[in-house]
Amino acid sequence: MPSIKVALLGFGTVGEGIYRILNERKEEIKRETGCVIEIVSILVRDKAKKRLATPGTKITDDIQEILSNQEIDFVFEAIVGEEPAYTYLSDAIEKGFHIVTANKTMFAKHGPALLKHAEFRGVQLGYEATTAGGVPIIRTVASLLPVDRVRRIRGVLNGTSNFILTKMREEGIPFKAALHKAQMLGYAEADPTDDISGKDAFRKLMILSALAFGSQPNWQDVPVGGIDRVTIEDVADASKSKLRYRHVADISVDEKGAVHGSVGPVLIGIDHPLYGIDGVNNAIIVETDYLGALTLAGPGAGMYPTASAMVGDFLQMIRKSEKVLVTI
Ligand SMILES: NC(=O)c1ccc[n+]([C@@H]2O[C@H](COP(=O)([O-])OP(=O)(O)OC[C@H]3O[C@@H](n4cnc5c(N)ncnc54)[C@H](OP(=O)(O)O)[C@@H]3O)[C@@H](O)[C@H]2O)c1
Structure with a gap:
């Protein structure tokens, strides 16, 4: 053979x-x-x-x-x-x-x-x-491109940040304790800077931008924030209003073809497709001319x-x- x-x-x-x-x-x-x-x-x-x-x-x-x-x-x-x-x-x-x-x-x-x-x-x-x-986002976007036009991609691209925000909300623990928990469970590196500062999600967003729009915005023009700025009081206040924090990376193209991106914590309501995405999972919403919106969710990291x-x-x-x- x-x-x-x-x-x-x-x-x-x-x-x-x-x-x-x-x-x-x-x-x-x-x-x-x-x-x-x-x-x-x-x-x-x-x-x-x-x-x-x-x-x-x-x-x-x-x-x-x-x-x-x-x-x-x-x-x-x-x-x-x-x-x-x-x-x-x-x-x-x-x-x-x-x-x-x-x-x-x-x-x-x-x-x-x-x-x-x-x-x-x-x-x-x-x-x-x-x-x-493990979420087949590259394959999905690549297969859409010949027939459709992608307008916007946004989602939870960093499982560590999502896990920390989830623990802060579910267990009422502050950021540092939730980060420690993520490290103990192997969900965060000993040096978690790239995850919690938003840099990791930003890099993935730039990969998606190049694929979906054929270009990346100037890196310096993309505001990048991490979850390290979200306090336990912020999370508790959000919960009282039935809102949740998600760390969202967002990239879109305008009518003139200019690409705009942002990365940071965002408050979302119960009807939002990212509302129920808890723990280390990732989820991505792709908006196109013909499909409307498509959401993919699943494990964003790990060996297998x-x-x-x-x-x-x-x-x-x-x-x-x-x-x-x-x-x-
Ligand atoms: N872990 C995940 O869940 C995940 C998910 C998506 C993407 N990734 C990406 O996948 C890549 C690997 O991640 P990982 O978690 O497997 O990392 P890791 O556990 O730290 O393993 C890195 C491996 O690369 C080897 N290595 C590092 N620098 C090298 C060099 N200069 N020359 C030769 N070998 C070198 C290391 O050798 P030694 O064993 O000798 O130290 C080690 O075997 C990274 O780029 C990461 O961003 C990881």
């Missing part, structure tokens, strides 16, 4: 999830694609770290070992931050590898350039997992939701280019 050879960049929460799904679903993937998937290499920063055993797969800390391996067809990227991820992916595209990434920090800034580069080199680039984890979005991209890409990919 033909094989498809892949490399993973990063073997943390997401990288390990990809490894697990590709192994756990080996037979189904074989049936679906007619190919065996071989994970030939995994790139990490620290080779000495104790981690899940990966028999038959080379663990390396040298990207050149992967980039110089001409047998590799696909690279899954799940490392952290803008660099060296952007350089690694640019080099991988140049070598003709197809790419699937989860790296929102890198992709918000460099996604448009990477997509152009990938198109120029005739390779595919999947980035479903960069925005709202994120990795399954990446494997979903991968399988879709195999279907699109089976003939090009298969190496015997």
